Amino acid sequence: MAEKFKKKRCWGLRSWRLCKRSTAFLLRVVLLILMFLLLLFVGAWIFLVKTFNAQRISEVIAEELQKRLDRPVAVSSIDLTFLNTVELKGFQVLDTVGAPGSALVSADKVTLRFRLLPLLEHQLIIDEVVFKSPRFSIIRLADGSNNIPRLKHVGNTVSTGRTSGEKLTVSVEDWTVKNGVLSYQDQTSGTTHAVYGFNLQLEQLRFDELSRFSLDMVLRNQWKNGIADMEIEGTGHVNFADFNWEEFEIRDLRTKVFLFQSPVQLTIDLDNLKTPHFNIRAQVPAFTDKQLSVFHLEKTPFSAPPSSVVATGVLDQNYQVLKINQLVVSADDVKLEGKGQLNFESAPYTADFKFSTNVFNLAGKEKYYAVLGKYKLKGKGSAEGAISRQKGNYQLDLLTLRAQEMKGSFYGFEAESVTGEFQAKKNFTDLYASTSNGKVTVQHTVFDKLSSSASWRNGNLYAYIAGAELNGVPVKLNTSVQNLKSSRRKIRSNLHFSNFDPMKFIATVQDFVDVIEPLTPSHAPKPVVEGDLAWLRNFRDRLPDFMSNFSGTITADTFSSQVLSAQNFRGEFELSGLKAGMKQLSGSIKAQLENGVIHQMEKLAEEQQALNVTFQPFIIMHRMERAGSFKVGKVLKDVSFTEMSAGTAFENGRMQITNAYTVGPSISAAVSGWVDWVNENFDMIIWTMFSNTSRSGALAENLTDESGNPALAFRVSSSMLKPKVDMQRAKKTGATIRAAQAMGLQTDFKTGKDFVQGDFHAKK
Numbered sequence: 001m002a003e004k005f006k007k008k009r010c011w012g013l014r015s016w017r018l019c020k021r022s023t024a025f026l027l028r029v030v031l032l033i034l035m036f037l038l039l040l041f042v043g044a045w046i047f048l049v050k051t052f053n054a055q056r057i058s059e060v061i062a063e064e065l066q067k068r069l070d071r072p073v074a075v076s077s078i079d080l081t082f083l084n085t086v087e088l089k090g091f092q093v094l095d096t097v098g099a100p101g102s103a104l105v106s107a108d109k110v111t112l113r114f115r116l117l118p119l120l121e122h123q124l125i126i127d128e129v130v131f132k133s134p135r136f137s138i139i140r141l142a143d144g145s146n147n148i149p150r151l152k153h154v155g156n157t158v159s160t161g162r163t164s165g166e167k168l169t170v171s172v173e174d175w176t177v178k179n180g181v182l183s184y185q186d187q188t189s190g191t192t193h194a195v196y197g198f199n200l201q202l203e204q205l206r207f208d209e210l211s212r213f214s215l216d217m218v219l220r221n222q223w224k225n226g227i228a229d230m231e232i233e234g235t236g237h238v239n240f241a242d243f244n245w246e247e248f249e250i251r252d253l254r255t256k257v258f259l260f261q262s263p264v265q266l267t268i269d270l271d272n273l274k275t276p277h278f279n280i281r282a283q284v285p286a287f288t289d290k291q292l293s294v295f296h297l298e299k300t301p302f303s304a305p306p307s308s309v310v311a312t313g314v315l316d317q318n319y320q321v322l323k324i325n326q327l328v329v330s331a332d333d334v335k336l337e338g339k340g341q342l343n344f345e346s347a348p349y350t351a352d353f354k355f356s357t358n359v360f361n362l363a364g365k366e367k368y369y370a371v372l373g374k375y376k377l378k379g380k381g382s383a384e385g386a387i388s389r390q391k392g393n394y395q396l397d398l399l400t401l402r403a404q405e406m407k408g409s410f411y412g413f414e415a416e417s418v419t420g421e422f423q424a425k426k427n428f429t430d431l432y433a434s435t436s437n438g439k440v441t442v443q444h445t446v447f448d449k450l451s452s453s454a455s456w457r458n459g460n461l462y463a464y465i466a467g468a469e470l471n472g473v474p475v476k477l478n479t480s481v482q483n484l485k486s487s488r489r490k491i492r493s494n495l496h497f498s499n500f501d502p503m504k505f506i507a508t509v510q511d512f513v514d515v516i517e518p519l520t521p522s523h524a525p526k527p528v529v530e531g532d533l534a535w536l537r538n539f540r541d542r543l544p545d546f547m548s549n550f551s552g553t554i555t556a557d558t559f560s561s562q563v564l565s566a567q568n569f570r571g572e573f574e575l576s577g578l579k580a581g582m583k584q585l586s587g588s589i590k591a592q593l594e595n596g597v598i599h600q601m602e603k604l605a606e607e608q609q610a611l612n613v614t615f616q617p618f619i620i621m622h623r624m625e626r627a628g629s630f631k632v633g634k635v636l637k638d639v640s641f642t643e644m645s646a647g648t649a650f651e652n653g654r655m656q657i658t659n660a661y662t663v664g665p666s667i668s669a670a671v672s673g674w675v676d677w678v679n680e681n682f683d684m685i686i687w688t689m690f691s692n693t694s695r696s697g698a699l700a701e702n703l704t705d706e707s708g709n710p711a712l713a714f715r716v717s718s719s720m721l722k723p724k725v726d727m728q729r730a731k732k733t734g735a736t737i738r739a740a741q742a743m744g745l746q747t748d749f750k751t752g753k754d755f756v757q758g759d760f761h762a763k764k
Helices: 002-051 054-069 117-121 289-295 370-375 502-519 534-541 601-607 609-614 616-626 733-743 750-757
Strands: 077-082 085-094 103-114 123-132 135-140 157-160 167-186 192-202 211-223 226-239 249-258 264-271 277-284 307-316 321-331 334-343 350-357 378-390 393-410 413-425 430-442 445-457 460-470 473-482 490-500 549-560 564-576 586-598 639-651 654-663 667-676 681-690 711-719 723-728
Touching (some): 117 123, 226 264, 370 393, 445 502, 490 502, 490 750, 549 750, 564 639, 564 750, 667 733, 681 733, 711 733
Parallel strands (some): 123 167, 135 167
Antiparallel strands (some): 103 123, 157 167, 211 226, 226 249, 249 264, 264 277, 307 321, 334 350, 350 378, 378 393, 413 430, 473 490, 549 564, 586 639, 639 654, 667 681, 711 723
């Protein structure tokens, strides 16, 4: 045991001595290496001080920049801040074109980081040039030129120090701009723009291949009374093409433009800086009008869905003409395509742009533009147009909207299954609209199978219905309004029905009045009245001031009402002062019916006050028949006639009957006199002659004409509510009726006949 313990102790002592000697050796090696490195560092420093000095670098940098920019370069001082880093202070590139003597580029500090070893081979390889807080001043002169220098030299160059005479091969790898400011001044228009926080890095810049770069900046512009800031971030590749600007190219420049809560993603390709060709692809996030507050759109709230934009074009004629060869904007189910150009050669600049869309759904668009909600739009639509800028103002040259099977509600006009087109020119001063099919409901009135057109031009309105069904009855219409916005406007209308029912037509007019009246500023009408003459008073009180000068024609193949029915109804009217109250009503009305029947005269005369006066002679004849004087037969039931005509002239609400007569196998009549619709009184003489159907009774002399046929002549006058009836001598009844017939209405109704035969449409 003792011997084993002794052996172990000897082994431990030997191990300790070995570790001690090894540690001492390692310390000597480390110290030797440190001494070597220190000597190497001192040698390098001595070499650097000997081969590299501030004066030499200053000369080389100034010479290189002056060669490349063709502008004077000044550096106030240079410091060696580290072994391989130089800092230029008071750096300036002076302008000689835009503002001679001022700084084109200036920076408080420019840092250059270079490699040490290449200096041994007389090469100055600058890894990075960093401009800290530089300021760039670009000026566009009145003649259209600018002060941007043209880069002249490319790649590695040889520079010779003016004092040392030593030649150095100079090359630069990376260029960096930090927190720069770029200002642009246009002396032609007087406008200025600025870029703030401009950061740019060009990595391993080569002039004959694509080099990677990254940038970010803030564009600041004044818009009316507001300031608009736009943040931009981007990366991409650029090829300066040996400083041949015609071969310059940027590829896949990816940028973020911070206009909204989410950035706009842009991808840009750019070629040829002399005549730049560009291809821009953008992804625009959803945004609202509030995010564009600088444009003062408070009165038109809207939102836009996410969209994509593609634009290709060129800057031509020394950057004076921007041509957009293709623009495609896709949002939701809408795709807009356009092209155009902006010309900056003239002051102010001019623009010309055309666009069109695909066919898209109308439903749901109110979520982007709330105003559309009240129209309840459905169906499909499309748009196209042209916009231009002349003399400093933008104008809408053309806008065309097309609808397919559209349904909507427009201020009380309910449209359904409408296919048509709307066109606007010259900032909506020239309008056109047409429909090829559709249905429009106004209260209880329905226009169906509607083929129509309308235009608004030079202050005049033209509207045409080439074909439609009004409550199931085929109709045709044209209307023109001259000087629409003037109180002296003139309205002319031609209207044709396959069957005209005046009472139903009055109901249709009332439907339109009920819908339009709340939309137009006017005095409130008097309350609706009931009782005797209510029809007259309500009509008189509700005449719209809009139709103060109204003329035209009404024609129909057939005419039907409770009172009478006939064929070939023709009417002409020319009225002025057609306003509420009828106190200024003047003009004329002429109407004619052929081959008709007067229905149930006795019954209707007993039921209606106005007809009681008109049919007074028949009532008298009926009373005589009941007394046994003679037998009238069916005269008081349905009475036929071959022609019924009436002509009237108005003056301040008083209607003069210029000529009115009826000719038929059973009844012939003539009327003269006047009716005052304002004061509700009248004075008329009515001559009536009919064929006696029975000779069983004898007639008094004052009840026969000179020919011996039964006749009546009587005068109705006084108040419409309490008319007076005075019997007149009837001897001249036949002659009076024949004279009225011979006189006629002094018209052949040619305008109405031509309208029926013609095909009228508004012009685009």
